[in-house]
Amino acid sequence: MEFSDVADDIESVVLTPEQIAEGVARIARGIEKDFPHSTPLLIGVLKGAVMVMADVARELHIPIEIDWMAVSSYGQSTQSSGVVRIVKDLDISLEGRDVIIVEDIVDSGLTLSWLLENFSSRQAATIKVAALLRKPDAMKVDVTVDYLGFDIANDFVVGFGLDYAESYRNLRGVGVLKPSVYST
Ligand code: 5GP
DSSP states (O other), X not given: OOGGGGTTXXXXXXXOHHHHHHHHHHHHHHHHHXXXXXXXXXXXXXXXXXXXXXXXXXXXXXXXXXXXXXXXXXXXXSSOOSXXXXXXXXXXXXXXXXXXXXXXXXXXXXXXXXXXXXXXXXXXXXXXXXXXXXXXXXXXSOOOOSEEEEEOOSSOEEBTTBOBTTBSTTOSSEEEEOHHHHHO
């Protein structure tokens, strides 16, 4: 889906598909540099990371493996609480593996910090983090993003895997929604 398909819903464009491709390449070059001789295990968190994972995985010139996890935050709040329930666990053992968590966006960082702790308790050899987007102004906990696409402003964005009420995930770019979309 293009921005022109949802022109009435998007207030501003944050990243075009071309810019996203640059961010994806930046992430992939960083991973290749750090893992020239091992086969890292890329772990995506469903559903938002699907597009980032697909593009980063295909951009890489080294062998990798892929696994997925689905989590949900406890509590009814739309704000991330940092307390996470595993809805779908990994299929592949992390023991002795070089793990790279692939995220669409790091907002408060609470989900990521929970994942880092959980994965280190499973005896991964190394754990790195790749994220297409980061909101530095929103971060509540200090988590390192080793491979970053872009820092963005503290707005709610959709597209390239990120949804509002499950829509807009298939938008090729990333944009800010018009307030009218929330109020209807
Ligand atoms: P955190 O634990 O870092 O606060 O939250 C991470 C998750 O919140 C992301 O994986 C994503 O699902 C969701 N999220 C955070 N910011 C945004 C945003 O701007 N747009 C959308 N669609 N989801 C977001």
